[in-house]
Amino acid sequence: MCMQSNFQHAQAAHCESGVTRNLLKSIGVEQITEPLAFGMGAGLFFVYLPLIKINNGPAIAFRNMPGSIFKRTCNSLGIKVTRKKFSSREEAQKLLDKKLDEGYAVGCQVGVYYLPYFPKEYRFHFNAHNLVVFGKKDGKYIISDPIMEQETYMTPYELERVRFAKGALAPRGQLYFAEKKNIITDDIIRQAIKNGIKKNVFDMLRIPGPVAGVKGIAFTGKKIKNWRNKFGLHKAGLYLAQLVRMQEEIGTGGGGFRYIYAAFLQEAYAYLPVDELMRLSHEFTRAGDLWRTAAVQASGIYKGRLGSQEDFNMMGDYLLDIAEIEKKAFKDLSNINRH
Amino acid sequence: MKKDEVPQDLGSLGKITKEVCYVTDDSGKYTTELSNGWNVKTNALDITWEDIEQKVAAAKAKVLNKEASPILFFMEKNVMNIGILSSYAGFFKWQIKRHLKPEIFNKLSTKKLNKYAEVFNVSVDELKTMNVHAE
Numbered sequence: 001m002c003m004q005s006n007f008q009h010a011q012a013a014h015c016e017s018g019v020t021r022n023l024l025k026s027i028g029v030e031q032i033t034e035p036l037a038f039g040m041g042a043g044l045f046f047v048y049l050p051l052i053k054i055n056n057g058p059a060i061a062f063r064n065m066p067g068s069i070f071k072r073t074c075n076s077l078g079i080k081v082t083r084k085k086f087s088s089r090e091e092a093q094k095l096l097d098k099k100l101d102e103g104y105a106v107g108c109q110v111g112v113y114y115l116p117y118f119p120k121e122y123r124f125h126f127n128a129h130n131l132v133v134f135g136k137k138d139g140k141y142i143i144s145d146p147i148m149e150q151e152t153y154m155t156p157y158e159l160e161r162v163r164f165a166k167g168a169l170a171p172r173g174q175l176y177f178a179e180k181k182n183i184i185t186d187d188i189i190r191q192a193i194k195n196g197i198k199k200n201v202f203d204m205l206r207i208p209g210p211v212a213g214v215k216g217i218a219f220t221g222k223k224i225k226n227w228r229n230k231f232g233l234h235k236a237g238l239y240l241a242q243l244v245r246m247q248e249e250i251g252t253g254g255g256g257f258r259y260i261y262a263a264f265l266q267e268a269y270a271y272l273p274v275d276e277l278m279r280l281s282h283e284f285t286r287a288g289d290l291w292r293t294a295a296v297q298a299s300g301i302y303k304g305r306l307g308s309q310e311d312f313n314m315m316g317d318y319l320l321d322i323a324e325i326e327k328k329a330f331k332d333l334s335n336i337n338r339h
Numbered sequence: 340m341k342k343d344e345v346p347q348d349l350g351s352l353g354k355i356t357k358e359v360c361y362v363t364d365d366s367g368k369y370t371t372e373l374s375n376g377w378n379v380k381t382n383a384l385d386i387t388w389e390d391i392e393q394k395v396a397a398a399k400a401k402v403l404n405k406e407a408s409p410i411l412f413f414m415e416k417n418v419m420n421i422g423i424l425s426s427y428a429g430f431f432k433w434q435i436k437r438h439l440k441p442e443i444f445n446k447l448s449t450k451k452l453n454k455y456a457e458v459f460n461v462s463v464d465e466l467k468t469m470n471v472h473a474e
Binding site: 241282 | 340351352354355356357358359360361362363367368369371377378379380382383384386387388390417418419422423426427
């Protein structure tokens with residue numbers, strides 16, 4: 001038996017914006033590129049939770065809650081979305097099979113630890129990965145993982161295992177799909193762009209407390225300066241490695257996200273011709289470059305080439321500089337919506 | 340980042356798939372480029388795994404010394420903690436803490452051992468002996 005939807009696999013920089021773009025294409029919405037999905041979905045984020053440990057290291061995220069990009073983008077475009085979690089594994093597979101039979105491509109949140117095609121080095125208990133199931137062939141599911149160049153396959157057992165991964169943000173079999181939509185006009189896209197910018201301005205500037213958004217970046221920068229004294233060089237190095245892994249993980253991260261956002265602002269200009277967007281795109285490129293420079297500094301420390309307090313101060317200062325650039329850029333972006 | 344600055348340091352992921360990067364071309368316009376990997380990132384992964392390997396080795400020594408059951412070894416090897424293991428294996432945390440004691444582990448039923456074996460992707464025999472071949 002071979003069922004297949006209209007879905008076509010395409011690789012992306014980030015799993016969720018890639019899944020969103022690919023799912024929208026499969027329902028006939030052709031205009032939404034990965035950067036547009038990322039921007040409409042307000043994909044840029046930062047949070048550092050100092051009291052929580054992940055893999056014995058700091059809990060730092062450069063992304064919002066899993067599912068938020070898909071949800072926000074579709075909502076803004078007026079596309080109906082169904083999302084479902086399961087307590088029963090049988091039910092989870094039954095609904096997936098039913099939707100595939102009906103010709104849907106179905107998004108799934110999964111954990112990467114048991115993903116059979118991932119390299120071992122990348123298999124941590126990380127549960128906010130996204131992929132699309134879009135058919136069945138020879139008893140295996142056809143998988144579009146936006147990180148991979150080609151489509152891939154999983155047995156029902158393998159798919160069930162990653163859909164029911166455990167730990168923080170356990171996906172609980174979560175699946176989602178979008179209903180058919182006829183015409184998306186430029187006006188709708190323009191409005192969705194404005195909505196996305198507004199949400200991202202809120203997430204980066206206005207979430208209360210010191211740990212989220214640009215304040216969180218500055219907070220982390222200040223903390224890093226104390227890491228050497230507090231944890232010793234070895235552990236502080238591991239902490240910085242974790243920061244870089246979160247920043248540059250598969251499906252990209254902090255540095256890469258800034259570039260996607262900069263690309264989004266350039267593409268937004270086609271719908272909303274305000275020169276300021278092009279200037280701000282440049283600012284986010286600058287922030288992305290600085291995130292990468294910070295990663296190089298961090299690697300100097302965890303590889304043992306650097307290690308003085310001065311080196312840690314410099315590392316912290318990079319984050320403080322980034323926070324300043326992004327704060328200013330988002331403030332200026334908040335004025336775009338007046339156009 | 341400019342298109343010609345995209346790092347091409349072949350890493351573990353690059354052997355399986357290239358990564359998409361958003362980059363600017365000569366005119367400053369955004370486009371995409373594929374990357375084989377970046378040493379900065381590979382090194383971050385490497386030292387994280389070195390740390391894990393050290394924990395695994397320490398756990399193995401403890402098991403051989405009869406201070407802990409093989410579950411400790413496999414838990415570290417699978418980058419789990421008691422919380423994650425508890426939700427995968429379906430035991431309470433306090434049960435797992437008991438099963439970490441060699442004398443309790445040696446009396447576990449086959450059914451319970453099977454649960455651990457499945458979570459760790461090994462046979463019951465391998466679970467007991469820690470004799471697993473590298474993947």
